Amino acid sequence: MFNTLRISSISLRKDLYSLNKLSNVKRMSISNKPHNNNLFKNHSQCNFSKNNESSDHDHDCSNEHHDNINCDFIMDLLKKNRNWVDKVKANDPDYFKRLSSPQKPTTLIVSCSDSRILLNEITETHPGEIFSHRNIGNIVNAIDFNIQSVIQFAVEILKVKQIIVMGHTDCGAIKAALTMNYKGLIDHWLKCIRMVIEKFKTELDGLQGAQLERKLTELVIKEQVLNLCELPIIQKAWNNGQELFIHGCLFEVETGLIRDLKVVSDWNKVKEIYTLSKKL
Numbered sequence: 140m141f142n143t144l145r146i147s148s149i150s151l152r153k154d155l156y157s158l159n160k161l162s163n164v165k166r167m168s169i170s171n172k173p174h175n176n177n178l179f180k181n182h183s184q185c186n187f188s189k190n191n192e193s194s195d196h197d198h199d200c201s202n203e204h205h206d207n208i209n210c211d212f213i214m215d216l217l218k219k220n221r222n223w224v225d226k227v228k229a230n231d232p233d234y235f236k237r238l239s240s241p242q243k244p245t246t247l248i249v250s251c252s253d254s255r256i257l258l259n260e261i262t263e264t265h266p267g268e269i270f271s272h273r274n275i276g277n278i279v280n281a282i283d284f285n286i287q288s289v290i291q292f293a294v295e296i297l298k299v300k301q302i303i304v305m306g307h308t309d310c311g312a313i314k315a316a317l318t319m320n321y322k323g324l325i326d327h328w329l330k331c332i333r334m335v336i337e338k339f340k341t342e343l344d345g346l347q348g349a350q351l352e353r354k355l356t357e358l359v360i361k362e363q364v365l366n367l368c369e370l371p372i373i374q375k376a377w378n379n380g381q382e383l384f385i386h387g388c389l390f391e392v393e394t395g396l397i398r399d400l401k402v403v404s405d406w407n408k409v410k411e412i413y414t415l416s417k418k419l
């Protein structure tokens with residue numbers, strides 16, 4: 140038994156090795172740049188990474204443990220980071236001193252992973268003011284340990300007073316959920332959105348294009364607010380008299396405006412669901 144497992148493990152490693160090789164070949168064809176085909180490219184192994192305190196590029200990219208493409212990328216990223224640090228310090232010398240103090244956010248925002256949603260920027264808040272969780276389609280899933288852990292930490296430790304589910308227009312997750320093409324693993328996640336389609340089929344029937352996407356986006360946000368309200372963490376907080384408000388908002392990428400969907404989220408509404416047996 141043990142030997143069989145060991146053989147499987149070795150054969151799996153071989154498969155991964157072959158896959159990695161293939162992936163390198165693919166990347167080469169895309170980038171059309173000279174490429175070092177070493178399988179174990181890792182910045183932790185390279186001098187540049189060890190000396191990244193220096194703004195100079197003191198690393199030899201031809202090193203066998205290095206990847207020219209990634210090196211350029213990291214070089215550029217670190218350079219921009221240093222520029223940013225310099226600008227911030229020039230404008231506000233105590234900025235990083237303040238940033239080093241413990242965070243005290245009063246708001247948790249659950250938003251989509253979309254790269255256009257810059258939470259601090261669109262709400263004119265500063266680092267430390269918003270605790271956040273992001274996933275594809277801003278889904279509040281009761282069996283997702285990731286978001287559940289974030290919510291528990293936010294509610295029980297940080298004692299945030301506001302939780303916002305923030306969806307957005309032109310959302311790829313919404314578009315994907317409305318199509319039938321098999322996409323693989325992500326289809327399991329999109330099921331959360333497809334369940335909303337199923338639930339509100341009558342409301343969505345007859346709508347098309349942007350109108351359909353917007354309506355579905357709003358419904359998904361509202362459903363995630365309800366999902367939040369039903370979570371044991373939230374129920375416990377409310378039962379203990381903790382001040383905690385939950386909102387559903389839509390960020391319009393085309394206008395930059397945040398719309399409050401005015402989702403009613405008080406505990407009494409949810410309690411009706413959980414005390415139904417008393418009426419039966």
Ligand SMILES: [Zn+2]
Pocket residue numbers: 251252253275276307309310311312313
């Ligand atoms: Zn999105």
